[in-house]
Amino acid sequence: MQGYGEDEAKVLARLHRVEGQVHAIAQMVEDDKYCIDVLTQIAAANSGLKSVALLLLDDHLNHCVRQASAQGGEVADEKLAEASAAIGRLVRS
Numbered sequence: 001m002q003g004y005g006e007d008e009a010k011v012l013a014r015l016h017r018v019e020g021q022v023h024a025i026a027q028m029v030e031d032d033k034y035c036i037d038v039l040t041q042i043a044a045a046n047s048g049l050k051s052v053a054l055l056l057l058d059d060h061l062n063h064c065v066r067q068a069s070a071q072g073g074e075v076a077d078e079k080l081a082e083a084s085a086a087i088g089r090l091v092r093s
Contacts, residue, residue, distance in 0.1 A: 003063030004056050011052055018048040053090055060086070 004011055025041045061083060068079035 003059040005063075007055060007059055011055060014048060014052045014055070018045050018052070021045040021048060050090070050093075057083070057086060057090065 021041060022045055025038060025045065028038050028041060065079045065083050068075045
């Protein structure tokens with residue numbers, strides 16, 4: 001089971017909301033809507049994705065990393081390195 005197993009419904013609901021936002025953005029472009037309005041909706045979709053990413057990261061730390069930490073050794077080192085890299089990608093995005 002993945003770390004987000006307990007939050008799967010919440011993750012999927014947020015992703016479906018973002019999916020709807022992206023579809024609406026495409027429709028706005030097709031309808032030639034004002035560029036600032038399109039940019040505002042893009043910012044909202046980005047915020048929604050970041051929200052999902054933070055939820056997944058929190059679940060990863062509290063499940064996968066915690067479990068690996070209890071095992072110790074190379075497994076713990078690997079999970080900590082994965083988490084650090086994921087945080088770095090989120091910060092750069």
